[in-house]
Amino acid sequence: MTRRTETLLWVAQRASAAVLAVCVLVHLATIIYAVQGGLTGAEILARTRGNIAWAALYSVFVLAVAVHAPIGLKAVLAEWFGWRGRARDLALIVFAVVLAGMGLQAVRGVFA
Amino acid sequence: MNATLKVRVWRGDAAGAFREYEVPRRESQTVLDVVSHIQRALDPTLAYRFACRVGMCGSCAMTVNGAPRWTCRTHVDRVARGGRLEVAPLRNLPVIRDLVADMREFFDKWARAGGQFKGDRSRHDEFARVSPQSEKRGLADAGIECIGCAVCYSACDVVARNPDYLGPAALNRAWTLVNDERDAGNADRLRAVAGDAGCLSCHTHMSCTERCPKALSPTAGIAGLKRAVAVAALRGEL
Incomplete structure (x- = not known):
């Protein structure tokens, strides 16, 4: 991996962290607001189904996670397990795709 | 007693x-x-x-x-x-x-981090005039008193985890040169301090800053390098 790629990944991790900070705040505030007086699966689906704004927010949330987590894991694998190089990077790309795929599927599940 | x-x-x-x-x-x-x-x-x-x-x-x-x-x-x-x-x-x-x-690796890393001053003037040129009040001079001053004792390097947990990591002292030295208006070697220096073994690996534990007997803050210098390296990468200069 070139120095430039490594640095751009570092920037991407910081930028995705900033996005995550906003998403987590909105997510937590919504939970606290919505859960008052109890909450059922049907109630949640009634709010999210067909709601483009929620689908957009959670899609951004999922994509930010898919960018942020694998880059952090890259350092953890290197420092704790000494795993560096191409095989690790490929494994992390697969991890990112799985995170994005599963997350977006979940978003679709509550939207459609 | x-x-x-x-x-x-x-x-x-x-x-x-x-x-x-x-x-x-x-x-x-x-x-x-x-x-x-x-x-x-x-x-x-x-x-x-x-x-x-x-x-x-x-x-x-x-x-x-x-x-x-x-x-x-x-x-x-x-x-x-x-x-x-x-x-x-x-x-x-x-x-x-x-x-x-054995201090060899410690000092070799200063060289690897681009710790040498690279001027582009000769004895026939005018003296460089650097205002003591300039921001860059202030930033260089903040880190310049390092005497290379390796206390920070020894305190650093990132060095313990990643033996290739350049360490706080070498990166602090690079940061003082990045802020030296007379220096002409910054493109190479930023390339040297980027990447897995460089400033981006710092976890900001601040053990170096806590332990430095000269009360310097290598952590602040490394944070400055991170910004400089990020800007260079985004501009395609890395």
């Missing part, structure tokens, strides 16, 4: 062990005084390193009760617990013998 001090001292190379000595306590005694007493009065085979004895040369740094310190400027009163002291060589560096650490 106890009449004597029980001192555990590392003996041998990496496969060595601690040996205990009993040293008389004295007024205003430093850890270097203790080590010198052992070598002069109890065991002349003890190897350790010192030169100035007054906190100028940076050669007497050792691990005292688990933390890296200049032994010449560390009073026994401040660090002895229950009349006991443990003295070991600096962490994160190979042990040559007893309390002497």
Whole structure:
């Protein structure tokens, strides 16, 4: 991996962290607001189904996670397990795709 | 104050062990005084390193009760617990013998981080004029007093995890040069300090800043390098 790629990944991790900070705040505030007086699966689906704004927010949330987590894991694998190089990077790309795929599927599940 | 001090001292190379000595306590005694007493009065085979004895040369740094310190400027009163002291060589560096650490890798990393000044003027040019009030001069001043004692390097957990990591002192040096308006080597220097072994690996634990005997903040310098490297990468200059 070139120095430039490594640095751009570092920037991407910081930028995705900033996005995550906003998403987590909105997510937590919504939970606290919505859960008052109890909450059922049907109630949640009634709010999210067909709601483009929620689908957009959670899609951004999922994509930010898919960018942020694998880059952090890259350092953890290197420092704790000494795993560096191409095989690790490929494994992390697969991890990112799985995170994005599963997350977006979940978003679709509550939207459609 | 106890009449004597029980001192555990590392003996041998990496496969060595601690040996205990009993040293008389004295007024205003430093850890270097203790080590010198052992070598002069109890065991002349003890190897350790010192030169100035007054906190100028940076050669007497050792691990005292688990933390890296200049032994010449560390009073026994401040660090002895229950009349006991443990003295070991600096962490994160190979042990040559007893309390002497091999500093080669530490200084090689200064070179690898682009720690050499690269000017582009000759003796025929005018002197460079750098205002003492300029922001860059201020940033360089904040880190320039490093004397290369390796206390920060020994305190750094990232070095312990990633032996290729350049470390706080080398990166601090690079940061002072990035802010030196006379220097012409910044493109290469930023390339040298980017990447897995460079500034981006710093976890901002701040152990270097906490331990630096000169009260410098390598953490602040490394944060500056991170910004400089990120800007260079986004501009395609890395």
